[in-house]
């Protein structure tokens with residue numbers, strides 16, 4: 001049986017945006033993270049982080065450190081994260097084996113498709129919470145429903161690029177995105 005997921009962008013959604021996170025101590029999980037994730041999980045969603053980390057291609061970050069960063073993230077989430085998928089690539093930055101074109105750097109939907117295969121997800125009944133147009137585009141590419149976290153910038157949501165398909169909702173933060181999903185879920189049979 002296929003399951004629903006909420007895909008979560010990492011930086012700017014579940015971790016406060018501050019540029020590259022190169023050490024576990026640089027992670028700043030957002031307020032209410034464990035509570036919000038628990039409520040999504042209890043509503044029947046798998047929670048899957050989908051994150052571009054070109055710091056790997058740039059040789060700023062190695063895999064053991066990234067793993068340690070994600071162990072800290074999982075602790076802050078009270079263990080609620082079901083999976084974390086990383087694109088380590090960049091098409092041009094750096095000079096490592098990870099410096100190359102790929103199909104998994106958002107807006108490409110490669111990581112969403114890989115997660116859907118691995119976890120048997122029903123993408124049409126899944127959501128993605130992101131804070132950038134490339135997150136929204138990746139969700140649309142697989143038929144999932146994107147929610148854009150835009151904080152103060154929500155006031156200028158009308159500036160959404162006219163040629164791009166907009167998200168289904170503009171919200172302040174993860175807590176508001178969680179409430180939106182709960183409301184949409186209410187009244188549905190399963």
Ligand SMILES: [Mg+2]
Pocket residue numbers: 009010011012013130131132
């Ligand atoms: Mg982000």
Ligand SMILES: [Zn+2]
Pocket residue numbers: 087088089102103104105
């Ligand atoms: Zn990639």
